[in-house]
Amino acid sequence: MDAAKRSQLGLNGLSPVRVETLDIQKKRALHQLRSKHTLLEKYIFMAQMRTTNTHLFYKIVIEELEELAPVIYTPTVGTACLEYSNIYPFLAGPGVSDGLYLTDNTSSDLITMIQQYQPFPNETFQPEIAVISDGSRILGLGDLGVNGIGIPIGKLQLYVAGAGIDPRKTLPIILDLGTNNTKFLEDEFYLGLRQHRPNDQQFYEIVDKVIQSIHSVYPNILIQFEDWSSEHAFGLLEKYQKKMLCFNDDIQGTGAVILSGVINAIRKVQKESGVAPQDHRVVFYGAGSAAIGVANQIQHYFQIEHGLTEEQAKNIFWIVDSKGLITLDRGDTLAQHKIYYARDDNHGQQYKALLDIVNYVKPTILIGLSSIPGAFSSQVLTRIAELNEQPIVFPLSNPATQAECTFEQAMQATQHRVIFASGTAFPTYVEPNGKKHVPGQGNNMYIFPGLGLGAVLAKPSYISDRMIFAASKALADSLTPDEINAGYLYPSLPRIRQVSAIVATAVCQEAIDEKLAQSPDLLAHTASLLDYVVSHMWAPQSLHAPQPKSAASSTSRI
Structure with a gap:
């Protein structure tokens, strides 16, 4: 900014004279941050x-x-x-x-x-x-x-x-x-x-x-x-889902992002170990809103993609809460959201300890949403590795201090055979021979930004279950060949904006297909939806900071 401009804005003497690029400001800020x-x-x-x-x-x-x-x-x-x-x-x-x-x-x-x-x-x-x-x-x-x-x-x-x-x-x-x-x-x-x-x-x-x-x-x-809270989360979603533009990230977002990882894990196990999708058995350790939301999403996948009936798909799941395996004859009053998945085929037997439940169910997939750190003990992990050539283990509780197990614990207990995704980031695991394993992270960040962007652009009357499923499927399909070959369940994080555009496009397309989209502008661009979505994504480089009118306004945030 030259002297005349500084004088015009009333800034002379109020700050150093040098004008810096945003890149220099970023470099300084990162230096401070890393200190x-x-x-x-x-x-x-x-x-x-x-x-x-x-x-x-x-x-x-x-x-x-x-x-x-x-x-x-x-x-x-x-x-x-x-x-x-x-x-x-x-x-x-x-x-x-x-x-x-x-x-x-x-x-x-x-x-x-x-x-x-x-x-x-x-x-x-x-x-x-x-x-x-x-x-x-x-x-x-x-x-x-x-x-x-x-x-x-x-x-x-x-x-x-x-x-x-x-x-x-x-x-x-x-x-x-x-x-x-x-x-x-x-x-x-x-x-x-x-x-x-x-x-x-x-x-x-x-x-x-x-x-x-x-x-x-x-x-x-x-x-x-x-x-x-879980009860209120389900109550609010049930009340408002079809009345206004809304969604619950803990129920639907978590369900969608974990389903995406499960889809890619199932594909990997089917290709490498020959386990058919319908032969999976899933144990959920945790029965809150997130757990039931994830189970619902995975169930719909089995019904839509693999032709299972609702009852067949429901029977793939065993849900565990603080009192043990949820059954209809357990003797306690079940919260409403737990009843759907309560088992009636346990022949009067009740199981409380997770290891006993693993021995009883013989699961191929173990998912944790319990917020109980260390719940997936070495004994549990070792046992699931004995039952499966490629055990699928997703300890999803956040933050890291609440995770059911770490990536290192899962790798060591399964002789490095685990297919793993967590809710929080864990470091890369390196075997004694130097081979590196990168953990998957089932972060809602892969779903909700794209889902929200798609909803904002399409302006549907409400966000349907099929839009959530479309977002999940699009995320699963967004892996590159290199990511698939590397064994990734989720895309690499630097690709997040590209992935969000793909997810948003799938949401827009589903909104159009269901005749719920109400944006005339979107409906005029159905032949090039992805380009339309990308063109509506904000980036700092695309904005010009408003010129301050006085010294008092010179710290404008944008």
């Missing part, structure tokens, strides 16, 4: 950048995603949520909110609160996607109350980095209804409401009021439900 000693320190540094220089933040995240994804989301986001009330004052710039904090106010107050959230100075804020949580079940960490705001913020960062959603069109929301976590209720630094959560009737009334208020302000917004 931090802990992941939480890196999280705080990146959060400050996000709220003060969004343009630079997303350039770094997009171009260095493998390095930054674990910083801005799992596993670090779990620690950040646990510490959110302590670190909150250090995350955002002056006068900048990092998200929308809603409580149980009257409808008029809610509408005002929603309208006054304007995170980008001098920008018209018209969000296309909102991620909303009540903080009641954050990752595998439980009820974190208002501290759970880190999850909606993190998810929307991945929408921008992974699928090119414009950051100015994202809305992170935490619905603060209190917490049943005694630790936070007694913590002098806790920033949320110091009250216990409402009963179910009050809960659904409050959420309905909030949803109506959001739609009153932003009628066409896509709402992603994230990290709600």
